Amino acid sequence: MSTGISISRLTVRFGPVLAVDNVSFDLADGEFVSIVGPSGCGKTTILNMLTGLVPVQEGEVTLLNKPPSMGNPDVAYMLARDCLLPWRDAMDNAGYGMEIRGVGEAERRSRAADLLARVGLAGFENKYPKHLSHGMRQRCALARTFCLDSPVMLMDEPFGALDAQTKMQLEDLLLELWTARKRTVLFITHDLAEAVAMSDRVIVMSARPGRIVADIRVPLERPRHVRALQKDHHFLEIYADVWARLEEGLGNSAGAA
Ligand SMILES: Nc1ncnc2c1ncn2[C@@H]1O[C@H](COP(=O)(O)OP(=O)(O)OP(=O)(O)O)[C@@H](O)[C@H]1O
Ligand SMILES: [Mg+2]
Numbered sequence: 001m002s003t004g005i006s007i008s009r010l011t012v013r014f015g016p017v018l019a020v021d022n023v024s025f026d027l028a029d030g031e032f033v034s035i036v037g038p039s040g041c042g043k044t045t046i047l048n049m050l051t052g053l054v055p056v057q058e059g060e061v062t063l064l065n066k067p068p069s070m071g072n073p074d075v076a077y078m079l080a081r082d083c084l085l086p087w088r089d090a091m092d093n094a095g096y097g098m099e100i101r102g103v104g105e106a107e108r109r110s111r112a113a114d115l116l117a118r119v120g121l122a123g124f125e126n127k128y129p130k131h132l133s134h135g136m137r138q139r140c141a142l143a144r145t146f147c148l149d150s151p152v153m154l155m156d157e158p159f160g161a162l163d164a165q166t167k168m169q170l171e172d173l174l175l176e177l178w179t180a181r182k183r184t185v186l187f188i189t190h191d192l193a194e195a196v197a198m199s200d201r202v203i204v205m206s207a208r209p210g211r212i213v214a215d216i217r218v219p220l221e222r223p224r225h226v227r228a229l230q231k232d233h234h235f236l237e238i239y240a241d242v243w244a245r246l247e248e249g250l251g252n253s254a255g256a257a
Contacts, residue, residue, distance in 0.1 A: 034189055045210075
């Protein structure tokens with residue numbers, strides 16, 4: 001399998017602060033990998049380097065065997081904030097990334113309409129963000145991200161600000177979209193259940209300076225349904241393992257709650 005993302009001996013310093021310390025990991029093409037780790041351990045920094053937003057200081061980073069560069073069409077980025085433009089309706093927001101990339105209007109509208117329908121927003125194409133609920137806005141952002149049709153997707157806590165129920169719906173939706181069209185996904189979350197339910201592997205980082213303390217395979221069958229998994233004993237074993245490794249990285253053995 002070819003390599004979707006490769007990070008080798010990445011070290012990041014912000015002035016005197018060592019933020020990321022000698023981190024290496026690879027994602028095969030089409031693999032779904034999550035990173036979990038305490039706040040400030042460098043997760044967002046790693047994504048920012050992959051997008052070319054922050055230059056690589058030490059180590060090597062490649063996406064599809066090329067160095068990161070800003071505006072790389074191979075990469076789509078999704079954040080916890082939906083970043084929708086208030087003066088554009090759902091259709092034009094979903095098509096916004098494509099517009100920046102120069103996709104023609106007819107193609108944009110057809111792809112945006114298709115993705116909006118798939119995320120459950122058919123009939124809301126002409127609504128503005130202020131008329132949409134938080135979960136609907138994040139669905140629209142998910143549609144915009146998938147519209148880009150980029151082989152690599154970087155997601156920084158995309159469902160972090162949603163209520164538990166909406167979050168589960170969107171997790172299932174993301175898995176469905178990903179299954180239909182495999183992309184390499186690097187997914188950051190603080191929710192360990194989410195990480196295990198979605199991923200092929202979960203990478204656990206330590207508190208700052210961020211180091212990798214574990215890279216745990218999740219050999220659960222697909223297709224998966226997030227809610228059903230919560231009762232699966234194999235899922236629960238892996239979840240407990242991720243928790244234990246995370247605690248190791250915190251340098252304490254405090255309770256999991
Ligand atoms: N532009 C910057 N200038 C200075 N320090 C920075 C900068 N960006 C990040 N840092 C520092 O690097 C460390 C890692 O930050 P980062 O945002 O990557 O953490 P994170 O793992 O994403 O945390 P969270 O889970 O809270 O989002 C932090 O100590 C942060 O203060
Ligand atoms: Mg972050």
